[in-house]
Amino acid sequence: MVLRGAGAQELCRSGQFGRALEVMEPFAATGWQTALWAKAEILVRAGRADEAWDLVCPDEEGRASPYVCRNAAELLAKAGRVDEAIDLLVPRTGEGWIRRVLVEITEGRGGDERVLELIAPHAEAARRSRDEGRRDYSRGDAQELQAQVLERAGRADEAIRLLGEDIAGRRFLSQNALTAYAELLARHGRLDELSELATGQGAHSVMDAYAGALRDHGRAREAETVMREAIAADDWVGYRAWLSSFLLRNDRLDDAIAVAEPGFSWYDCSNLLTPLVYPLLERPAELLYLLEHPLTVPHHGHEEFQHWWRAFALAGLGRVEEALAVVEAHPDPWTDSRIVRAGLLSAAGLLTEAAAELRDLDTIKAREDLFEVLVLQGQAAEAIAVHPTVAEQRAVKAKTESTLRREDGYSDEPPF
Template identity: 80%
Template sequence: MNIDDLSWQAANYGGLSPRKVTLLLEHGHLNLVIQAAEERGEWFCAEHAVQELCRSGEFGQALEVMEPFVATGWRTALWAKAEILLRAGRMDEALDLVRPDEEGRASQIVCRNVAELLAKAGCVDEAIGLLVPHIGESWIRTVLVQITEGKDRDERVLELIAPHAEAARRSRDEGRWDYSRSDAQELQAQVLERADRADEAIRILGEVIAGRRFLSENTLTAYAELLARHGRLDELRELATGQDAHTLLHIYAGALRDHGQDREAETVMREAVAADDWVGYRSWLSSVLLQDGRLDDAITVAEPGFSGYDCSNLLAPLVYPLLDRPAELLHLLDHPLTVPHHGHEDFQHWWRAFALAGLGRAEEAIAVVEAHPDPWTDPRVIRAGLLSAAGRLSDAAVELQGIGTIKAREELFEVLVRQGQATEAITAHPTVAEQRAAKAHTETIPLREDGYSAEPPF
């Protein structure tokens, strides 16, 4: 275990990824997670084990799990140890571990991390003091607002943010775009709202919006959402149906639904589609219809967007919510209006195979993949995945064990855990060193003109 390996794991979700560790914990294998952290240097196992141990008050064991990672000198592990000490009520030890020296105070990241810990320990004023020298940074202002919520420091926060909000307004008056202050106005409103001064927040942001004295679309959205939260629907309707309708109409329609006016919300959006057939209106309406169980209506609304490019293509947003509802997914794919374009043709075959497997029709699913093999994956691994999705775990395990590649062993892990063979699953899973070596090899493989590998398995 060393800093380089640990940093690689954190950056690449390497080793046993958070999702896999969660699967082990869901099946009651905390001891195996602890063992993997100790024996394999698995960072995500250590991180999740510590969370579970702290949750049950076993702080001593949590420290034991984390200590080997701290010993490497990796600062992320040091912060995790400080968090354990804090949760154990050992505040002074936690803070002594991470309080910055003069060099550390010059680092925005160090000050952010220490400030978060100080705020949790109740040392709110000290936390604010660490952030003040860096308050000109947008993300530091966001951290300031976050760590002071519920800490009775709203007036102090407003004092610190107000000059930046005013600078944003002034820059627009002068025809400048000072993006370093673009968040200040909405943060100011956020703090006013949580201080039970919502009317003041609405008044201040309303003046900013009316005079177009804001720097970011996020400020416009924040104002609309503020109106929605406080039931100011008349003002929201006037705002959302004006020049910023593309940005705000969905917020107004959503507010109508929140107030039990589903039919009115649908009417608003259908009228918008009729007047201005913008893909964003269709996207919102089709998603809402799908949420309401009206799949055929959702398809009809979204169909003109099935031929769009990238984010304007409306097929995928209908598919993804249905991945765990295979019968409805198959209905969507078989619908006469569902004719995918621009990058979705290949995906449609995978979606169909996935739906068939979810219905237990594994052989039909495999036939689809074999007839339309994806060029960027190993069809053998896909076949095993379909068997697993169809509930045929033993067959899937045999397939994956026969392949033996890094990818196959990663997929085998979940199958074995679901079969009740968690120890074998961890043993079969590639080590961090194996994963890093495979990734390094992949990065050196020459590519064809179309971007795919020039070497098997393509």
């Protein structure tokens, strides 16, 4: 569960933990596990770790669940009880995702040597599997995790040596190891080794790390040249994506558009319009400029995204009536245009007007959105009062999930 989005999270960020607990308490009081974990996290952030642990401490049945153990370990680590967090995960380190959790929750909190002891056998098993001509994908990321922990433990040279030997000997299981090695070299200024790596067979995996390292070392013009030369030699979408983002960060929006434009109408995974849009969502004037640029073409198969982007760009500029006209002209993408209207008013900073729209609707979705608006207005008590109960939310979810599906498993109505 998200801590009611902009509600409890925003209150925590501003240090208002008491009010954040007020927001969460009605949900936690129902015994809803996700709400209990959310409340526990607020308590930890408020410095009340013992209360948090008492609230969610897993029993024997809970400890049998890897997901409960993961949540409990994260909470313990945040409370500074790192050894206990590791103890919870030790029986499950044979699972790759648990190893990743182990590395993540201990970062910057101590325990690196113990984590290395737990990961090392899996890294060695991965190397052996390649020596024997096998691919043990259950240990696919163990080598890069080992290098990651070595680096943060102050043993970067050892990490570079170990992973470098794996790369040179082709003793790795996925391109992720190659990417991790390139990023490791970049962080430690090993540009000559990185340049050699980028000209090899794994260029698609490491060229962005090389260009990024050049940029970070004050050689931005060289980084741009390297990537433009890569595009000229091999017009791969990944090169264009990196260069367009690089140009955008340097306030060269026209240049970024020119580089990304060939990919604006491609399918989802390679479409280059979205990576330019999202950094501009808080910069509505530039977003509108992008959307109205003559080179910007409809997002392949998802033209409705451009309508959404345009409407909220206009709202962000205070041009609410024009934003509403976009929604009225293109109603199909919107599940409820009245909800969208309230969202546009909120995006324009007209919170009072947005709240009035949502109060008039009085649907479950409207009440959820009204909760967010009221929290932003500092009206936590009223926000709690209007928010749908857990039972109401579950009833709506059950109704939605019961939508008839076709024989192929897809629905003719949202959600598809």
